[in-house]
Amino acid sequence: MDDGRTSSLARTDLASATGVRAVSSDGAAVTGRALDCLAAGLLVARRGVIEYANPRAHALLGRALLVGTAFAELGLGTDVAASGEPARFELEIQPAGQPPRQLGFTISSCGDDPHGETRLVLFQDISQLATLRTERDRLLQLAAINAVLPSILHEIRNPIGAITTTIEVMIEEAPAATQADLHAILTVLRQLSLTLQGVGAVGRELRCDRPCVVDLPIEEAARVLEAKARSRGVALVCRVESMPLLQLDPAVLRAIVGNLVENALAATAAGGRVLVTAHYGGGVFRVRVRDNGRGMDPQTLAHATDLFFTTKPLGSGIGLSLCARAVQTAGGQLRIDSHVGLGTTVDIELPIASDR
Template sequence: MLNEFEVSLQPVDSFTSTQLVKNKYENILQQLDSAIMLFDSEGVLTFINMQMAKLLEMPRVALNGCNLLQILQNPDLNRFKKKKIIKIYRETIFQRKRYHELIDESGQHWLITVTYGDQMDGDFLISMKDVTDYKQIEQTAYRNDKLATLGKISASIAHEIRNPLTAIRGFIQLLRPHLLQLGKDEYARIILTEIDRANDIIYEFLNSSKPSAPQKKIVSVHSLLKEVILLTESEALMTGCQIVLVEESSPLYVSIDVKQIKQVILNIVKNAMDAIDELDGERNGFIEIKLKADKKYVQISIRDNGRGMDPNTLAHLFDPFFTTKEGGTGLGLSVSYRIIRNHGGVISVDSTKGIGTEFIISLPLCTGC
């Protein structure tokens, strides 16, 4: 009888050795965070890991040994995924593209890499990696850069326009006695009023594109939200919308610039009413403002049952000048983003087309207040 040491020295046949190596590498591929599938030179799927099968929402046993056409004809594969697979196939074969980007139904960003060539012996390796976090970082950096540029442009515009307006105003005031003698004082009054209105517009634009440093004071979040609801109640009733406040029993306090934060919340609530109004009475409008807190932050959730947004709109929602409203400036949410960031907070949004939208504003909790 062979002891344990002698057994370990017994030769292993080449088939068993190859199978062990294959199993080892397949196990490694299963543990990767990337989704992987491998087609041989005949176009037959020879390997797919669990992550890829999960993304396709199909069992691995139903996919292994199939060619691309058989996979596309599988009734369990939804229409969205079929369209994306066909698009990637065409771009790879006809345009020789090796890298593809797509946004799935839930708004997640994926980087798809197709590896083929002599080193692959005719095989095609397709890998997919979730790059949503990287995209969010990239978009945040891009958004911050645009906001900084916007601030510089607005300051320059304000300076260049205000100077001639000031000069015009001065000359009109000098001419006013002569216009009064001619019985045309009304003209002077209108000109001065319009110059002042132009100055007010410039001031509002400058203030909105480059919010001033917050003048903070400690306030009750409950009181702030109550005031916002009072300001919007009449407009909500006109659009057939109900606003409900759900809050925690314990009082919550934050250190904020009340005017700025109120501006942010009012802007989101009014956007919610607009989204509900666009439904044209398809269902009763509903806006829920919910308040809760953890150890560090107060969370203000503003959820509506309006028309919702698609992933592309969501991706650009906080970009300056991006708007889906006719006649909108596209500054409201980009300014809101900067105001919340200046308060050390975070603003996020989740939306589903046809169902509704939820904004969540997180602000540092004032402890010991």
């Protein structure tokens, strides 16, 4: 290829710099053809200005003209490691009218250049690799949680079980005046126990083999958080229609709704309202948790379901991510509609057959 975008000077340098040695009489032409077919982008720059770009480089960078362009204009540095080793880095670019892509660059100095002013830049589209890497990191994080969570839950649940049993025995023998207090303690302990079941459950499968009652666990999830809502001055209203038995795990459902209500309460100031509704119709199970709290800005909304994304000083950023995953794995969708200052609505829609 010689379309004016390639200087013969650079092409001759390339033959030596890239080790592509010509065997025909027209060595430069053979080298040029080899570089034209290269699956990676290749740039050669002298004193920070591009002198050669192969066709793949134009395609990857989404630019028709590269020769004569300053390196810096592309957001590329010209530094190589002090040791002379090639420098490697990644850059996300968005060519006009095309989706963003992740490019991986290797910059090396040209061996034959006595002044050390020539740079060879080899680069490839590593978008797929970047996606795989993100997914790998996410799975590693999940694996870490999965590994430690059961032992933490075990350590907490056991003493709670022991305390609950002790209180139950004490109630029978206690004078009437103390009984009311003990009942109150027992209620809190049972709520705590339900919540802990939920912590482990939200990472489990939402669908199950047997038909289960689904309205009750939703109401329970809200009831457990009623005291918290009251203490914050927020009205927590739960309107759950009676539903047929569905093949959904009640503990997972309780955990999902519990997480959504916790989030809604955390975002809602005194005087505000959190409304939980659920119904089943037309073969679709629907749950909605709506608050009129502070809402999310577009950046928060975009990342709300990312694992470990949190805007709370003591948040873990796990809740919404696991809820969304559980619903999606079950074949449903979790949608969030949120506006700063107006509030947030989280909708779960899950197509599921009923026996009725």
